[in-house]
Amino acid sequence: MTEPVFIISTGRSGSTAVSNCIHLHPKLVSLSEMILSLHYNFGISGEEWKQFDNQTWTGSEFWELLAQKEPIRLAPYEKKGLYNKEVLYERTENTLFNEKTGLPAIASITLPHLTDEPDKLYRELEEVVPAFPQGSLPDQYRRLFEWMQQRFDGDTCVERSGFSTDAVEYLIDMFPNAKYVFLYRDPREIAVAFNRFQTMKMGKAILKAMEETGADPSDPSTEAEKLGFYQWLHPDYFELEQLHQMDIPYKELGSWISRSLLHAGRVIEGLPETQQHWLRYEDLLETPERELDRLITFINPPSASKETNEQWIKKGTGHIDPKPDTWPELPEEKRTVLEEAVGPALRYLDYE
Known part of the structure; x- marks a missing residue:
């Protein structure tokens, strides 16, 4: 199968817009928030990535990972006005999952992003995945990617998860020959966006x-x-x-964003040039046609014609919505604290 492509970002960097563009291409299978939803463990002990290993997994064990459920605890908050646009799965009386059943991670965002019938796709996977032969976790993901490509008549899977900057070395260890897109944005704006999230x-x-x-x-x-x-x-x-x-303190938030961007950038820049592509979000907003052309040239889906790619670029350009930076509007005291915290990333990514 074609090697997968991973879009690496902190989140709040235009990654959802890029995923939506990827989804428009007939030969790309857009896997939105798959890795994050399955492997990012938010717990009282801190935030850490879990279950990346090379041990042998049966198909049934891999399905247990994909089908793991979390209680839907945001519903009462949503009824009181909490806005959570990230979760795409719409719960109704007739859907497979609801507040009582819990929601599998893969059904939260990944499957609804791919299809208007996520329950049907979930049932298909429930039949197929447990029958996978034994293999390492990368082997099982490759089988899943290949099945997804066949299911959606594509030839390249493109996975995108926010916070993946903190796990890029795990992904490279699992998929050493994959392609990696480093999507980044002015870290000051990332911080302000997180405090609106x-x-x-x-x-x-x-x-x-x-x-x-x-x-x-x-x-x-x-x-x-x-x-x-x-x-x-x-x-x-x-x-x-x-x-x-409530604000997440800008010193804490900015320091994390800076460390995360520096970490991901330095790991990715160590890859062969043919496996790395750097995408600056501000450039995508300013010249979307050029940046989408560079992106699809890098991904290079094998069976896509030049005409197909050109049509995709035109469609994708229409889905890029320019937004002005808001970090300059911060009170001077907060802005000073934030700029000091993200200073290393500002210099590394040439925002100064």
Whole structure:
């Protein structure tokens, strides 16, 4: 099969827009947020990637990984105004998954991004994947990618996950011959965007509450009185306005973004030139036709004609929505703290 392509980014860097463009190409299979949803473990001990290894996996074990479910705990918050556009799976009375069943990670974003019938696709995978022969985790992913390519009549899988900057070395270890697109943006704007990202702020607030109180405020069975100051995070007492007023400290946020970008960039720049492509988000906004042409030339789907690629570039250009930077509007004190925190990444990526 054709080697996969991985789009590496911190998130909040235009990666969703790029995934949507990739999805428009008839020979590219766009796997949105697959790796993140399956391997990123948010827990009280911190954030870490999990289950990247070369041990032998049966098809059934691999399916257990794909089908692992998380309780849908955002629903009560969404009813009180929390906006979570990341989750594409629409729960209804007739869907396969709901608040009682929990939602498999792969069904949250990846499958609805591919098709309007995610439940049908899930059932197909449920039949196929457990029959995969034994193999390493990379072997099983390759079988999955190949099946996806056949299912959607494509010839190249393109996976994109936010936060993948922190796991790029794991991906390269698993897929040493794959192609890697490093999608980056002015780190100051990434930080401001994260402080507008309600679900990330919720996650950070819940983790902080768990660390300080030992109780999970998102669990409806938690006694609200035990949460103290964090009672507002309990589903019965949730206050959206308090979430709006909360900022992730720019020193903390900027330092992480800077470290993450530097880490990913230095790992990717060590790859052969034929396996790395650097895509600056601001360039994509300014000259989308040129940047999409460079991107599809790099990906180079084997069975796509020149005409197909040109038509895709025109379609994709229409889906790029320029947005002005908002970080200059920060109060001077916050802007100074942020610029100092992201300084190493600003210099490394030539934003100064």
